[in-house]
Amino acid sequence: MSFTTFPLGGIHPPERKELASAVSIEVMPQPQRVVIPLSQHIGAPCKASVEVGQEVKAGEVIGTPEGFVSAPVHASITGKVTAFTSVLMPIGRMVQAVVVERAANRPDEAWQPAEDDKDYLKRSPDELKGRIKAAGIVGMGGATFPTHVKISPPKEKPIDAVIINGAECEPYLTADHRVMLEYPESVIEGLKILMAILGVTKGYVGIESNKPDAITKMLEAAKGSNIEVRTLQIKYPQGAEKMLIKSILSREVPAGGLPMDVGVVVQNVGTANAVYEACRYGKPLIERVVSVTGGGIKSPKNLKVKVGTPVSQLIETCGGLKPTAGKIISGGPMMGFAFYDLNTPVIKGTSGIVVLEQKDATGSDKFYNCIRCGRCVDACPMGLMPLMLSLFSEKGHYADAKDYHLFDCFECGSCTYVCPAKRPIVQQIKLAKTQVKP
Numbered sequence: 399m400s401f402t403t404f405p406l407g408g409i410h411p412p413e414r415k416e417l418a419s420a421v422s423i424e425v426m427p428q429p430q431r432v433v434i435p436l437s438q439h440i441g442a443p444c445k446a447s448v449e450v451g452q453e454v455k456a457g458e459v460i461g462t463p464e465g466f467v468s469a470p471v472h473a474s475i476t477g478k479v480t481a482f483t484s485v486l487m488p489i490g491r492m493v494q495a496v497v498v499e500r501a502a503n504r505p506d507e508a509w510q511p512a513e514d515d516k517d518y519l520k521r522s523p524d525e526l527k528g529r530i531k532a533a534g535i536v537g538m539g540g541a542t543f544p545t546h547v548k549i550s551p552p553k554e555k556p557i558d559a560v561i562i563n564g565a566e567c568e569p570y571l572t573a574d575h576r577v578m579l580e581y582p583e584s585v586i587e588g589l590k591i592l593m594a595i596l597g598v599t600k601g602y603v604g605i606e607s608n609k610p611d612a613i614t615k616m617l618e619a620a621k622g623s624n625i626e627v628r629t630l631q632i633k634y635p636q637g638a639e640k641m642l643i644k645s646i647l648s649r650e651v652p653a654g655g656l657p658m659d660v661g662v663v664v665q666n667v668g669t670a671n672a673v674y675e676a677c678r679y680g681k682p683l684i685e686r687v688v689s690v691t692g693g694g695i696k697s698p699k700n701l702k703v704k705v706g707t708p709v710s711q712l713i714e715t716c717g718g719l720k721p722t723a724g725k726i727i728s729g730g731p732m733m734g735f736a737f738y739d740l741n742t743p744v745i746k747g748t749s750g751i752v753v754l755e756q757k758d759a760t761g762s763d764k765f766y767n768c769i770r771c772g773r774c775v776d777a778c779p780m781g782l783m784p785l786m787l788s789l790f791s792e793k794g795h796y797a798d799a800k801d802y803h804l805f806d807c808f809e810c811g812s813c814t815y816v817c818p819a820k821r822p823i824v825q826q827i828k829l830a831k832t833q834v835k836p
């Protein structure tokens with residue numbers, strides 16, 4: 399049976415989902431200490447609203463937004479603020495963070511809902527949006543764009559469709575799969591809330607065909623609603639917003655444009671779940687499901703983790719590293735970033751921790767001249783000429799790269815994956831983007 403997909407390019411890396419896809423979500427015990435970055439989103443960092451020595455409760459705001467595109471940050475455990483510090487994030491940026499420690503003799507005081515608003519769908523769009531904003535929800539697929547901003551398009555950009563992205567096309571990652579299997583009603587209710595806010599009557603969930611059990615669960619949960627569950631072909635980067643919109647609605651987001659330009663808002667599965675929890679129970683985004691997987695970890699798992707927990711503790715909970723472990727990546731191996739430091743905390747956008755084995759980790763700096771084989775052109779889902787972007791960047795001709803639609807590249811890495819000359823095309827593209835203005 400053939401399923402829908404995007405027409406141009408795409409690749410088929412080994413999926414490796416079997417390592418963790420059948421492992422139920424395990425709630426990780428509350429850590430003794432969390433380090434909570436004040437910038438876990440695209441946009442202005444938050445300003446700390448607590449002082450050293452102050453007692454905080456799980457769910458209490460500890461960082462307030464400083465700009466329109468920003469999202470508040472909350473304490474993920476109950477304890478005392480013991481320090482302010484800087485942490486190195488996987489993208490190589492230092493950010494300010496708040497350290498919260500539990501008293502050793504104190505019982506776990508997890509966040510508890512203060513309310514249960516069963517009539518959430520009867521609330522006004524502004525009321526619901528306010529709850530999402532107060533909960534500090536951001537895109538949990540890794541993009542970390544504040545959700546309340548994404549669902550506030552300007553009047554001249556009317557929205558007629560909301561898509562929940564359940565493709566999870568990155569190899570290894572299984573967190574979204576497990577969320578759809580274990581919390582299907584929450585995901586669908588989250589989608590209904592987003593549709594109500596945007597005044598949209600049609601919703602979609604897009605899932606790759608390698609998750610048939612999740613498709614069944616979501617179909618059951620969506621029964622009787624205006625929500626369609628679409629099965630998508632397995633092809634990377636199926637979960638990229640532009641590809642998803644093309645696959646499901648046959649709409650083309652224009653160059654330099656956004657999904658709202660074609661009347662669409664796309665949200666991740668985890669985000670939809672968080673939206674539901676915020677609008678019904680007032681729950682802030684203080685924990686998330688993280689896939690800890692890969693050939694280099696002893697027991698791959700899907701862990702529900704408090705934001706601010708050091709990555710090293712997740713690895714420990716999964717039995718530790720195998721002697722063959724190589725690179726450790728935040729996110730998937732195609733678009734993720736290598737960890738520099740395992741004390742780095744889990745943030746709202748941490749979808750996975752993938753431990754590759756040494757044999758699978760491409761660590762060599764050596765690459766060769768382009769042989770003009772054209773494989774990167776065939777692989778590019780945006781119809782670009784990655785070889786030219788690579789060559790111009792290598793020679794420092796960044797303005798020429800711009801003429802070849804440099805800024806239409808969304809850094810999926812498909813070109814790099816297929817290049818027989820091992821050219822670091824996506825890294826060269828990223829460099830070029832820092833040298834010229836869009």
Ligand code: SF4
Nearest residue numbers: 778807809810811813
């Ligand atoms: S990284 Fe950019 S140039 Fe390379 S395949 Fe993806 S979109 Fe195309």
Ligand code: SF4
Nearest residue numbers: 768769771772774817
């Ligand atoms: S895949 Fe590599 S070698 Fe082939 S054309 Fe592209 S950059 Fe050149």
